[in-house]
Amino acid sequence: MEVMPKWAEVILVPLISLVLAAILSALVILAIGEDPVEAVNLMVTGALGSTYGWGYTLYYATNFLFTGLAVSVAFHAGLFNIGGEGQAMLGGLGVALACLLIPWPHWTLALLGATVAAALFGAAWAAIPAFLQAKRGSHIVITTIMFNFIGAAVLNYVLVNVMRPPGSMDPATARFPETVHLPTLHEMLAPIGINFSKAAPANVTFVIALLACVLVWFLLWRTWLGYEIRSYGKSEPAAKYGGISPVAITMIAMIISGALAGMMAINNVMGEAERLVLNAVEGAGFIGIAVALMGRSHPFGVFLAAILFGFLYQGGAELALWTSIPRELIVVIQALVILFTGALDNMVRMPLERLFLMLRRGDA
Amino acid sequence: MDFLTLIQLLDSTVRLATPLLLACLAGLFSERAGIFDIGLEGKMLAAAFFSAAIAALTGSVWIGLMAGIAASMAFSLLHGLASITFRGNQLISGVAINFLAAGLTVLIAQDWFSQGGRTPSLMGGARFEPITLPFAEAFGSVPLIGPIYRELISGHSILVYIAFAMVPLTWWILFRTRFGLRLRAVGENPAAVDTAGVSVVGLRYAAVMICGLLCGIAGAYLSTALQAGFVKDMSAGRGFIALAALIFAKWRPWYALYATLLFGLFGALETRPDVIQAIFGIKVQGALLGALPYVMTVIILAGFVGKAIPPRAGGEPYVKER
Numbered sequence: 291m292e293v294m295p296k297w298a299e300v301i302l303v304p305l306i307s308l309v310l311a312a313i314l315s316a317l318v319i320l321a322i323g324e325d326p327v328e329a330v331n332l333m334v335t336g337a338l339g340s341t342y343g344w345g346y347t348l349y350y351a352t353n354f355l356f357t358g359l360a361v362s363v364a365f366h367a368g369l370f371n372i373g374g375e376g377q378a379m380l381g382g383l384g385v386a387l388a389c390l391l392i393p394w395p396h397w398t399l400a401l402l403g404a405t406v407a408a409a410l411f412g413a414a415w416a417a418i419p420a421f422l423q424a425k426r427g428s429h430i431v432i433t434t435i436m437f438n439f440i441g442a443a444v445l446n447y448v449l450v451n452v453m454r455p456p457g458s459m460d461p462a463t464a465r466f467p468e469t470v471h472l473p474t475l476h477e478m479l480a481p482i483g484i485n486f487s488k489a490a491p492a493n494v495t496f497v498i499a500l501l502a503c504v505l506v507w508f509l510l511w512r513t514w515l516g517y518e519i520r521s522y523g524k525s526e527p528a529a530k531y532g533g534i535s536p537v538a539i540t541m542i543a544m545i546i547s548g549a550l551a552g553m554m555a556i557n558n559v560m561g562e563a564e565r566l567v568l569n570a571v572e573g574a575g576f577i578g579i580a581v582a583l584m585g586r587s588h589p590f591g592v593f594l595a596a597i598l599f600g601f602l603y604q605g606g607a608e609l610a611l612w613t614s615i616p617r618e619l620i621v622v623i624q625a626l627v628i629l630f631t632g633a634l635d636n637m638v639r640m641p642l643e644r645l646f647l648m649l650r651r652g653d654a
Numbered sequence: 655m656d657f658l659t660l661i662q663l664l665d666s667t668v669r670l671a672t673p674l675l676l677a678c679l680a681g682l683f684s685e686r687a688g689i690f691d692i693g694l695e696g697k698m699l700a701a702a703f704f705s706a707a708i709a710a711l712t713g714s715v716w717i718g719l720m721a722g723i724a725a726s727m728a729f730s731l732l733h734g735l736a737s738i739t740f741r742g743n744q745l746i747s748g749v750a751i752n753f754l755a756a757g758l759t760v761l762i763a764q765d766w767f768s769q770g771g772r773t774p775s776l777m778g779g780a781r782f783e784p785i786t787l788p789f790a791e792a793f794g795s796v797p798l799i800g801p802i803y804r805e806l807i808s809g810h811s812i813l814v815y816i817a818f819a820m821v822p823l824t825w826w827i828l829f830r831t832r833f834g835l836r837l838r839a840v841g842e843n844p845a846a847v848d849t850a851g852v853s854v855v856g857l858r859y860a861a862v863m864i865c866g867l868l869c870g871i872a873g874a875y876l877s878t879a880l881q882a883g884f885v886k887d888m889s890a891g892r893g894f895i896a897l898a899a900l901i902f903a904k905w906r907p908w909y910a911l912y913a914t915l916l917f918g919l920f921g922a923l924e925t926r927p928d929v930i931q932a933i934f935g936i937k938v939q940g941a942l943l944g945a946l947p948y949v950m951t952v953i954i955l956a957g958f959v960g961k962a963i964p965p966r967a968g969g970e971p972y973v974k975e976r
Contacts, residue, residue, distance in 0.1 A: 318758075322765040370745055428955035429964070431745050432901065435692070435894055436948040436955075443945030451939065579749060616764045616771065621757030625750050633736035633747035640740075 293643045304584060304591075304631060306638050311626035318622055324615055336608025337601045345475060345490020346607070350574075351600030352492070352557045355499035357578025358596050359506050360551035362587035366510060367543035368523035373419060373434030374551040375575025376441030377412040381552025382559040383445060384411030386453065386566035389466040400470040404560050405498070405553060412552015413545045415441060420544030424537040430544075438575070449568055462567040472561045493561035502550065503589040509546075510589075519543050551575060580624050583632040599624070661805045663922050663929060668810065669880060671918025672817045673698065673872045677896035678903065678910045679824050680868035686828065686905060687861030688841035688967040689737055692748035693729065694869055695893025696755030701726040701873025703759035706773040706884035707766060709780040715878050718780065722877075723870030729755065730866025738858050741971030752893075760886050773877070773884040782811035782879035811879040813871060820868070824907040837861055841965035844972040854972050872896075898951035905965065917947045 294302075316326040337343045357374045364371035371377075384407035394400035419433035446461065455464040474493045479486040510516035522529040522539040530536060554574060559566050577599055584598070585591025606620035630638070677694045684691040701722035709718025729751050736747040760771035767773055787808035794804040828834035840847045840857045848854050876892075877884045899917055903909035923930055924943050930936075 318761065322761060370743075372745070372749065422952070422956045426956040426958075428952070428957070431692070432897070433952055433955060436898065436952050439891060439894065439948045440945045440952075443941045443948075446941040447939050450941070576749070576753070579746070583746070614764070614768075616760055618757040618760040618764075618771070621753050622761060623757075625753035625757055628746060628753065629732075629736070629750035633742040633744075633750055634740055636740040636742055 294646050298642065298646065300586065303635070303638055303642065304586060306642070307630035307635070308584070308627070310638070311623065311630045314626050315619070315623045319615065319619070322615065324613060329609060329613065329615065332609055332612055333601070333605025336612075337604035340487065341485070342487035342490050343604055343608075345487045345492040346604040347597070347600040348475070348492040348496050349490065349557070349562065349600070350603040351596045352496045352499045352561075353554050353574040354577050354581045354596035354599045355503065355592065356550050356554035356557070357575050358581030358585060358592040359502055359578075359589065360547045361578045361582035362585065362589070362592055363506060363510070363519070363550065364543055364547040365582055365587045366516075366523045367519045367539055368526070369420075369423075369540065369543060369547075370431050371416065371434055371544065371547045371551075372431055372579065373416060373437045373441075373548075373575070374578045375571055375573065376434070376438035377415045377548045377551035378554045378571045378575050379438075379441045379445050380415040381408035381412040381555035382566050382570050383448065384408045384552065385555040385559045386463045386466075389470045389560060390453075390463060393467075394470055397470055397472055401472060401494070401498075401556065401560070404470070404556050408552045408555040409549035410552070412555075413549040416544045416548020416551070417541065420541050420548075423544075424540040446568065449566065453566070460567075463565050466560065466564045470560065471564065472556075474561075491562040493557070495557040495561045498553075498556070500593070502553070503593050506550070507589040515542065551578070577624060580628045580631075584627055658801070659929060661801055663919075663926060665806050665809075666922040666925070667915060667918045668806070668814060669918075670921040671914045672810075672814045673875050673880065673892055674896045674899055674914040674917055675817045675911060676813075676820065676868050676872035676875065677893055678899045678914050679820055679907065680865040680872065681897055681900045682824065682828075682903075682905060682907060682910060683837070683861045683868070684865035685900065685968055686841045686965055687837050687858050688844060688965055688970065688972075689733070689858055689862055689865075690744040690748065690969045691733065691862075691865060692745055692897060693733055693751035693755075693893075694865075694896055695889050695891065696748075696752035697726040697729045697866060697869035698873040698876065698893050699752075699759055699887070699889040700729055700755040701870040702877040702888055703763060703773070703873075703884045705870075705874035706776060706877035707763065709776055709878055710767075710774050710883070713778070713780050715776075715780050715782055718878055719871070719874045722874035723867055726870030726873060727863055727866035730862045730869075734859050734862040737971065738855055738862070741973065744969055744971075756887060759884070763884065763886075771886040776878060776882045780878070781882055782813055782875075784809045784811055785815075811875070813875045813879050816871065817875075818911075821907050821911045824910075828907065833860075838965075841967055844967050848972075848974060854974075858972075869893075895947050898947050901951055901964075902947075902954055904963070920944070920946050 319326045319329050337347045357378060360374050361371055385404045388404045388407035389400065392403060394403065415437060419430050419437055422428045422433050423430040449461040453463045454461060472493045476486045476488045478494060510520060518534045518539055521532065522534055522536065526536060558570050563570060581592055581595040581599055585595040602620050602623060606617050609615045610617040677698055681691050681694050704725035705718040705722030708721035709715045733747050733751055736742040737744040763771045763773060790804045790808040794800045828838060836847060836852055836857055840854055844854045876888055895917055899910060899913040902913040920943055
């Protein structure tokens with residue numbers, strides 16, 4: 291029997307966790323001698339008060355949508371993919387190779403090709419840990435952590451020794467050709483009369499990320515494969531008894547997860563930087579964990595959480611610009627969200643369950 | 655490569671292996687008791703900051719060390735609360751702790767010192783100075799053994815000797831005391847320990863707090879002995895290398911020493927590309943050498959070279975039957 295009604299499970303628990311995280315964050319701001327109300331005001335105007343702010347918020351949110359979905363899909367299979375960071379790095383390598391080696395006639399084809407390349411590279415980087423978990427029994431969390439570091443080393447090597455244009459000191463690839471330039475929201479919205487900021491990096495990838503949300507939802511709740519992934523995540527013995535192959539599901543779930551994380555690269559590498567730099571991912575792979583936890587691994591929840599974190603990121607940058615609060619405040623908030631919605635989930639849940647039990651007894 | 659270069663290389667191996675060894679032994683206590691800890695990195699970082707900050711403010715490195723240990727143990731308590739009391743996901747708790755430490759250290763450093771997230775440089779009594787062991791100068795002229803004693807064994811800070819002494823001590827605690835037996839049992843079969851009337855929760859908290867203590871010393875070593883002050887993200891993945899070493903060592907204290915020395919050697923070689931070139935005749939990229947511990951851990955974990963079997967109850971919260 292469910293102790294709590296569904297609305298409490300889906301809305302109340304995450305909301306209380308979020309409020310707890312917010313209260314603690316406010317206390318942190320107070321402790322370093324700043325005014326939390328003032329800080330929130332600055333963040334809201336900085337991130338949502340202009341199309342420039344929105345452009346950055348949505349740009350960050352696009353990254354987090356991909357990595358959040360990546361972590362979510364793995365969560366549904368009972369796997370903790372902590373390697374989104376490395377998978378997104380390798381996805382960037384795929385995008386760079388696709389954009390530099392193939393002379394694309396038009397950006398639409400380039401986007402298609404780069405997306406496939408990013409997904410393939412990300413999936414490959416997730417497939418090895420998945421294979422080792424499924425076949426050799428090595429713990430996926432540890433291997434994906436190791437693969438983040440190995441991925442960083444590989445990227446470092448490739449950028450310094452292979453893909454760096456001659457004469458350049460920067461560990462980065464050459465600029466991508468003009469033909470693969472993705473339309474920004476400014477260019478997309480101008481024809482219909484909306485004057486969106488020209489300087490903001492949000493681009494057509496945001497639409498692809500939304501599409502990915504819908505596809506992941508469809509996959510998980512409307513297909514056989516999704517059913518198998520979810521039942522394997524709920525109970526391995528039951529899934530096995532039902533004829534579901536643990537090896538196949540582990541591999542497939544991680545490959546989808548890695549592909550999603552890798553696809554983040556079409557936003558940050560192709561859409562924004564238009565070349566591959568060393569630290570292109572900037573921790574977005576890890577933020578995916580917070581986004582997935584807060585969004586309860588549901589694509590719609592992930593969407594809301596990604597927008598929230600996009601807001602926090604852009605707002606945090608504005609804070610660092612106008613006050614003495616460093617950007618690292620966002621890392622603290624992110625940690626508190628992971629702590630309360632993930633690790634300390636039971637701290638919120640246990641008293642709530644007791645409360646609902648009492649209410650139910652009162653009714654009877 | 656001449657003899658003196660070798661001694662220098664081994665000397666920096668010892669310096670770089672020390673924080674890894676302490677963190678690895680910290681993880682050993684925690685994981686042997688069934689609590690996974692991927693928050694070693696965060697605890698080290700927090701300890702590195704607080705020991706450097708307090709040492710800078712008080713001028714005493716010992717008070718700094720205490721502060722570092724206290725900070726690390728506070729994070730351990732949080733990890734215990736999440737993973738033992740509230741039976742949450744230990745891995746997620748570890749991730750949260752890593753980020754909390756990464757953010758808070760810079761935030762507080764900026765608030766206290768306004769130097770862009772670093773502490774002032776530590777001088778004099780605010781740092782652990784190298785200790786010259788007795789007769790180091792007198793023996794120094796003896797061929798072979800003399801330079802080894804003078805350059806390699808003598809001349810480290812006290813924390814290095816503490817770290818190496820911790821290896822037999824850990825072995826003794828885990829394998830020769832009642833507490834150690836119970837601690838290992840609680841990581842393999844907590845229900846049996848519970849049946850024997852010993853508190854599972856108490857034992858696991860004890861293990862997690864010992865983990866915090868050792869991570870605290872490791873972090874303090876980074877900022878007050880290896881370097882003179884705290885800089886942002888100075889743990890630089892060492893907590894994860896220690897985790898790798900722990901798996902490499904198959905959760906055993908003596909193997910932990912060998913594994914961390916090996917990984918320390920990789921670290922030392924990374925800064926001396928000339929030495930690699932002299933031995934192997936090829937130029938090896940530093941970045942790839944830095945990735946070697948991770949690659950080796952993946953290979954070990956995959957069971958291609960001996961099998962690393964973690965404690966059986968690791969990662970699972972213990973629910974007492976009612």
